[in-house]
Amino acid sequence: MANSKDVDDQLVLQDFATLSQFGATAGGGVDRQAASVADGQQRRWFSDWLQDRGFRVEFDRVGNQFGLLELVPGAPYVLTGSHLDSQPLGGRYDGAYGVLASAHAAHRVAKRWAESGETPKYNLAVVNWFNEEGCRFKPSMMGSSVYTGKMELEAALSSFDRAGITVRDALNDIECVGSFDGPSAAAYAEIHIEQGRSLENDGITIGLVDSTWAAHKYQLVVHGAQSHTGSTIMADRHDALLGASMLVLAARELADDFASAPLHTSVSQMNIEPNSPVVVAREVGLHLDLRSPNQETLDLADQRLSARFEEIEKRAQVKIEKVTAHSWGVANFHPDGVKLSMNLADSLGLSHREIMTVAGHDSVNMKDVVPTVMLFVPSVDGISHNEGEFTQDSDVCAGVDLLTETLDRLAHGALTDID
């Protein structure tokens, strides 16, 4: 007979394989954008999974899906979760692993308590945050932003996709919206793949997230003028796409200038008008972001980028407008949370290291309202937002084990009791 650890691992891996079939793509990834048909399907499957194991399922007004285990009537909840939505042609692990790990960890802890007759201090809730990815509806981390009061509910519900469909309508379409207010949280825990290759490179199983990189994000609009691509003499062109292309290169050159800092820069989205092969673009909207673990680097990069606007405006005969500039500084996770999960990893014999997160996560919102633990497991070659995303089964299972112990301790007040 298999031992208990083997059985638990197999259950996780089987469920992960089932979950990966929703919105599965030919390239081995998933396409489950927020409130899409595939997102609705996986949410129904997940509701069934939770209900079958004694969780009460509730949706709040922005489509966050909660599985509640109320063991101590009236007490706050330790929340744990991530997001099931994906990028178009995204990977199977990003978000989905964290939700499933949370569900299994919570279920294991509850079984353990039921067997031992223990009563925790807090209740347990698993959460599938709505629209973490932000690809169909902007902004990203929408569900946790509304839950933590960082975004107005109405603003979230009014956000619309390229086809003009609002979050409100899309959530109604998949029947994943309710009137629940969300559980009162005492602490939060999340696990995610690294989306980088540092853990893998160094053969480390667990990343203990201690802080976030700082980021500056811009929505820029390059204003030019329509003209005929063939007949308009070059000197008369006001080419918005030339200006936008120069911004793409300027961003990359900044990353080169600060390579050792490091600085990550990206432009990955443009909206080109009119986007016709025979009309010089009159307007290009683009998203540009700068990220660094070092606030000074980021501020300096920011200045150097703005300093290049004038040269670009002159060369392409355009105007560059900075529509919104969203930014955040380097922010720390709860140091006692890092210490707690470090000790637990040691007790499980899992190698670990403190790590920063470059990518945003729902935990980045949650850490500002309750003590929060954020864990990473390795991602092979650091491949992310790509169908080829892969994490070894052994790492998948080790993460669930550590999250289980973390939940147990959090539910007993590990980060909330005043020493």
Next chain:
Amino acid sequence: MANSKDVDDQLVLQDFATLSQFGATAGGGVDRQAASVADGQQRRWFSDWLQDRGFRVEFDRVGNQFGLLELVPGAPYVLTGSHLDSQPLGGRYDGAYGVLASAHAAHRVAKRWAESGETPKYNLAVVNWFNEEGCRFKPSMMGSSVYTGKMELEAALSSFDRAGITVRDALNDIECVGSFDGPSAAAYAEIHIEQGRSLENDGITIGLVDSTWAAHKYQLVVHGAQSHTGSTIMADRHDALLGASMLVLAARELADDFASAPLHTSVSQMNIEPNSPVVVAREVGLHLDLRSPNQETLDLADQRLSARFEEIEKRAQVKIEKVTAHSWGVANFHPDGVKLSMNLADSLGLSHREIMTVAGHDSVNMKDVVPTVMLFVPSVDGISHNEGEFTQDSDVCAGVDLLTETLDRLAHGALTDID
């Protein structure tokens, strides 16, 4: 009482004002993309206009709209026309002026013959070519390409727009498709705004088009790989949008290198996948074109562009694929046609100059099958494919006058009789 010239001018200007209301935009332009609702409306109005003046209206299988005046039973036709479709947020004059000028000119000539009792050698037909612009359905000059046998009917009807709607369905929707084979042509005449500023700069009323610039057009696909815009280290990125942006700059630098040739280069359309703010682009399709009045310049520019692919591929870690390369050389219009219209312009007291056309026109197709006359009138500031496109009323009317005389001579066999 106003003289006859004043009355004729007013009729042209009134009709032009009426025509400009179809698909009128807030910015003073028009949006009448091929087989759109607005295109259907203007086509019905134009059918009525033609029928009220004794023309028989027919649509061929690709939606070309013909107004036929059969004065000599069984004889071939002198065709004259242009296109009513526009770019999105296009100008009022591009194409529409030529169609309306043709209709008025043909009507005037027919009235003149009716009054004098003259019988011409050929019949007259006004044509509104389908989809000259090529912005909704590719390629451009679709209607005249099918008419002249340069494109298969089936290929044209199967072309589809971004919403997946085919030409076949779109033409059926606006009820502008028939089974007419098109008239047998003896000669063709077209008038258009210059889409450049050379006539205006030099105070010349009429451009006598003697040749076309040569052009090379490419559909390029830059292949990268999806990854996370935040967490992926710069060295691991395969950024298709960076590669595409470098191509945009390379094209512009080529134009600078050959400024005196001259060389016009453009990239004005990109399709970016997945076009998400947090995913490095995996693929960008783009349209790039090079145009020059000098074939050697164009060939040299072409070589230099291709020579830059390797550097771009290396820098952005992408692959560049050349999907289609459509090109044409410098081509002449019928020299006797230039001479004919030059003499007629002189007789009307209109200043004139020989000129090359950079932009494609339906006349560029027609000149390969029948003797063709192509005329330009000035365009203020050379503004084109822009709502601000404008031509002075006096130039509008002078163009109709010259086209009228040209049609009269063509219908009498001016370019087709062997001397």
